[in-house]
Amino acid sequence: VTIEIFPVQFDAEIVEGDDLAELIRAASRPFRDGDVLVVTQKAVSKAEGHVVDLADVEPSSRALELAGSHSDPRVVEVILRESVRVVRHRGPLLITETHHGLVCASAGVDRSNAPRPGTVVLLPRDPDASAADLRTRLEGQTGARLAVIIADTMGRPLRNGIVGTAIGSSGMDPLRSLAGQVDPNNFQLATTVVAVADELAAAADLVLGKLERVPAALIRGYAAAGEGSARSLIRDPAMDLFI
């Protein structure tokens, strides 16, 4: 089975109130049953209006303190509002845990590709719900059975570089268990669970230009199955042997 990854290219910036499902449908090749659509969180947040104008932000004393002379304290204030805790802080770098449970740089708050200078884009409030909403509308418009992943590029511990990562999903189980299967020698794979939604998000990122108005990618040929929340990808810290 060959997998194909098609970029979905827009010819205009996404603005608040845009019907993202309709824009994607119009820009994509026709959907087929089993297609996986990976959409950037930035496209979703811009369409949902999850954007903050820094002129409206009054930094707290904590934000002023963390910003020091490196950072815009209004951006730090927005990051703190999106976070449940600060994990680490060094110079302008701030790693926090977001209210979604994601541990990432700047709580996903980003100035690049923002709608206007002086604005920042936040992560979607509820990425699973955004994925479910897009999926429902796209399935309604097209009649095809789909899976939808909301993705962001994120840094990670231990390794350099950011990678496409699933933060919301609908229409598939983000984890695929190989437990109980046996190899050609009859050795049983006891506990292998693959984070397939993260692999799909990483694959999609190969065509999701950060700069070229490609807010989505269509992946064809991967047999997504099941149903589940992207929160299942977030490890319970008590179970984390790495850190």
Add this chain to the structure above:
Amino acid sequence: VTIEIFPVQFDAEIVEGDDLAELIRAASRPFRDGDVLVVTQKAVSKAEGHVVDLADVEPSSRALELAGSHSDPRVVEVILRESVRVVRHRGPLLITETHHGLVCASAGVDRSNAPRPGTVVLLPRDPDASAADLRTRLEGQTGARLAVIIADTMGRPLRNGIVGTAIGSSGMDPLRSLAGQVDPNNFQLATTVVAVADELAAAADLVLGKLERVPAALIRGYAAAGEGSARSLIRDPAMDLFI
């Protein structure tokens, strides 16, 4: 640009001494300039004979202690020999840092898909060198300019599930910098570096069945560029803000 991912399916088990380049060339569709070949570490190690027969292993007292009643002390002994330090240990789970600098479960030592019952497969001794060797031979046989990635599926901190990960590379820079590029609003992406080799390894894993004799995947349509070692993907712990 569409990306295509083709599984490279073998019809026999790989054994020590196999000419892996020739087997891949024969099983794959014809290579074209710019193709990225992702090969599982297990295929490489089996062909290179980097396999240990547990009957030949005398566990040390440290291995006996770590194995307790959960684990085979001979497997633990092999893991310790492949490691420079034990990062964490709980029950049968052992996270170590390998001599390559990889922090992973069991130092990558694996009983599944081993050549025979009672044997374990190690990670390749020098995955970059294995990638370079495969690349040189495949380029010589086919005349196409290629990139080769050696991949394994690995767990990671913070998130559940394993994902395809690059542990060796040749013919491409595993990291792609977006620094200096500007978005449509002229906002400069100061420090964005994408771990493209990890994204390619994750994408390939979508077709690399753990059980179906698919030891490689051919990725077409991704413009790999540059040159570099997969060691560049391993973060200097002093620079790690996550842990």
